[in-house]
Amino acid sequence: MTNRNFCAAVILLLAMIATVTASGRGGWTSAQLEELRSMSLAELESLPRDPTNRVADDPRAADLGRRLFFDVRLSSNGRVACSTCHQADRGFQDGIALANGVGTTTRRTMPIAGMARSPFLFWDGRKDSLWAQALGPLESPVEHDGTRAQYAHVVADSYAREYEEIFGQLPDLSGVAHSAGPVADRDAAAAWSALSSAQREDVTRVFVNIGKAIAAYERRVEFGASRFDKYVAALTSGQPDPNVLTDDELAGLRLFIGRANCTQCHNGPLFTSNEFHNTGVPPRPELALDHGRLTGATAVLSDEFNCRSRWSDARERCSELEFIVTGEHTLDRAYKVPSLRNVAERAPYMDAGQFATLAEVLDHYNRAPAAATGHSELRPLELKPAELHQLEAFLRTLSGPVAVREPAPARRTR
Amino acid sequence: MRDTQRNQQPKMPRTVLMLATMAVALTVTACSHAMMMIHGTGAKRPSASEFGLGPRASAGGRYVATLEPAEPLRPRQMQTIRVTVRDAEGRAIDEAQISIDGGMPQHGHGLPTRPRVTRNLGDGIYEIEGVRFNMGGWWEFTLAIAGSRGADTVTFNLDL
Numbered sequence: 001m002t003n004r005n006f007c008a009a010v011i012l013l014l015a016m017i018a019t020v021t022a023s024g025r026g027g028w029t030s031a032q033l034e035e036l037r038s039m040s041l042a043e044l045e046s047l048p049r050d051p052t053n054r055v056a057d058d059p060r061a062a063d064l065g066r067r068l069f070f071d072v073r074l075s076s077n078g079r080v081a082c083s084t085c086h087q088a089d090r091g092f093q094d095g096i097a098l099a100n101g102v103g104t105t106t107r108r109t110m111p112i113a114g115m116a117r118s119p120f121l122f123w124d125g126r127k128d129s130l131w132a133q134a135l136g137p138l139e140s141p142v143e144h145d146g147t148r149a150q151y152a153h154v155v156a157d158s159y160a161r162e163y164e165e166i167f168g169q170l171p172d173l174s175g176v177a178h179s180a181g182p183v184a185d186r187d188a189a190a191a192w193s194a195l196s197s198a199q200r201e202d203v204t205r206v207f208v209n210i211g212k213a214i215a216a217y218e219r220r221v222e223f224g225a226s227r228f229d230k231y232v233a234a235l236t237s238g239q240p241d242p243n244v245l246t247d248d249e250l251a252g253l254r255l256f257i258g259r260a261n262c263t264q265c266h267n268g269p270l271f272t273s274n275e276f277h278n279t280g281v282p283p284r285p286e287l288a289l290d291h292g293r294l295t296g297a298t299a300v301l302s303d304e305f306n307c308r309s310r311w312s313d314a315r316e317r318c319s320e321l322e323f324i325v326t327g328e329h330t331l332d333r334a335y336k337v338p339s340l341r342n343v344a345e346r347a348p349y350m351d352a353g354q355f356a357t358l359a360e361v362l363d364h365y366n367r368a369p370a371a372a373t374g375h376s377e378l379r380p381l382e383l384k385p386a387e388l389h390q391l392e393a394f395l396r397t398l399s400g401p402v403a404v405r406e407p408a409p410a411r412r413t414r
Numbered sequence: 415m416r417d418t419q420r421n422q423q424p425k426m427p428r429t430v431l432m433l434a435t436m437a438v439a440l441t442v443t444a445c446s447h448a449m450m451m452i453h454g455t456g457a458k459r460p461s462a463s464e465f466g467l468g469p470r471a472s473a474g475g476r477y478v479a480t481l482e483p484a485e486p487l488r489p490r491q492m493q494t495i496r497v498t499v500r501d502a503e504g505r506a507i508d509e510a511q512i513s514i515d516g517g518m519p520q521h522g523h524g525l526p527t528r529p530r531v532t533r534n535l536g537d538g539i540y541e542i543e544g545v546r547f548n549m550g551g552w553w554e555f556t557l558a559i560a561g562s563r564g565a566d567t568v569t570f571n572l573d574l
Contacts, residue, residue, distance in 0.1 A: 323544025
């Protein structure tokens with residue numbers, strides 16, 4: 001009896017101490033507080049170097065890359081640029097389920113912000129650098145649909161001075177057909193075969209440098225602070241501001257880091273682990289079934305422009321390729337975990353825009369249906385409709401500006 | 415003064431509620447020793463003394479291993495970890511074959527990469543490269559060691 005009373009008294013005392021301490025932390029435990037801090041944009045480490053692209057942080061390359069990014073001459077019909085799908089005023093995406101270039105693709109456009117921090121690019125991670133990624137759509141028949149010879153000519157005709165300042169002398173392209181490249185188009189492929197190996201190498205080098213310049217620009221596209229970040233900043237300064245997030249949003253945040261299991265994949269300052277997971281998202285019936293990371297992991301290992309390729313500026317340091325997981329059942333229909341920053345501004349969702357709204361996405365995670373192929377890692381969450389609403393409210397607090405970081409101004413000497 | 419009091423008043427019921435909740439929670443854990451199941455697979459996090467970089471004995475007691483990360487372990491980064499393998503008497507185990515596995519027992523997933531020993535540095539020290547933990551929390555990091563004392567495994571519990 002005495003023992004029990006003592007126990008109760010100790011508990012009451014501990015509870016009072018805990019309450020007083022927690023009230024200074026907005027009601028979060030210290031572990032939760034640490035988790036919230038880890039997801040704050042203030043925790044984002046400075047942009048890692050890209051050793052495979054020696055001009056990645058050259059402001060001149062970023063400037064050339066910006067101009068190329070918006071240049072519709074880099075397409076077969078003169079109407080498609082990178083910016084056609086990556087629209088700067090829409091957070092560098094297009095708001096439609098399947099991207100439209102010269103034709104219609106089989107994938108949802110991915111946003112660009114934060115991508116420089118991802119070891120693998122595209123929904124299936126079939127590229128391992130921003131510059132290698134940028135080259136893919138340029139030769140895709142449903143995106144830019146052009147050829148590397150065509151693009152080399154555009155650079156030689158319109159950007160020769162800028163290009164040569166960064167990359168050195170342009171090759172002599174006088175004997176190179178206007179349209180030639182290792183592409184599906186038969187005429188262009190035949191013209192490519194007709195070139196000498198030296199000419200093919202010259203053209204490909206210019207093509208690669210186009211990608212490296214575009215990557216230098218894309219590296220500067222960054223997420224800005226959201227209301228969530230404002231909330232965490234106040235919280236970690238020891239002065240929680242109760243007016244930043246509503247009760248529903250806070251309840252959603254509690255679910256997000258708790259029962260809803262979201263942080264299993266959506267963690268860190270960008271709300272992504274950058275890994276690949278099968279979450280049982282149904283394939284679009286009109287598209288051929290694709291296997292996501294299972295094929296992406298194999299593709300990146302043999303990619304013409306990967307880290308180990310002759311076009312990389314750091315062929316010896318390719319740990320992502322060296323320790324990559326391939327051939328595992330878990331990779332079947334696994335897709336890249338997208339950042340959740342600005343997610344509310346980015347409907348529709350998933351690799352092929354299968355879900356029109358955030359509510360549909362959350363309903364999917366709550367039900368956790370079986371995967372079409374492979375094995376879904378989800379388990380039913382058993383959240384109530386009100387809780388799903390709270391989660392959605394929280395996701396909407398992750399919106400902020402998407403901005404292109406300006407290069408540091410050149411120092412003037414007096 | 416009065417304004418301050420008025421502002422604080424609506425917070426009172428929440429504080430009382432929180433107090434009551436915490437008292438209940440503490441009663442459950444401290445007095446009745448009830449097992450608190452964690453969401454997910456139901457795997458229970460080991461006690462704090464089970465965590466750390468070692469020295470840690472292998473399951474069959476053949477080896478003692480100690481981890482030494484090149485940089486402090488943190489989520490979402492490719493890391494290099496040195497492991498020192500000794501026998502129970504403290505003698506360095508050279509020429510061992512070591513394979514690496516790991517994962518999050520509470521989430522049922524493994525490591526996102528395929529780490530491996532890339533260098534045998536001698537004196538029982540091996541360098542493991544390609545380790546990445548894709549989120550914070552409790553990770554198991556298991557080394558299957560085949561050396562002069564036989565085959566055995568050692569599992570580290572790491573808190574990222």
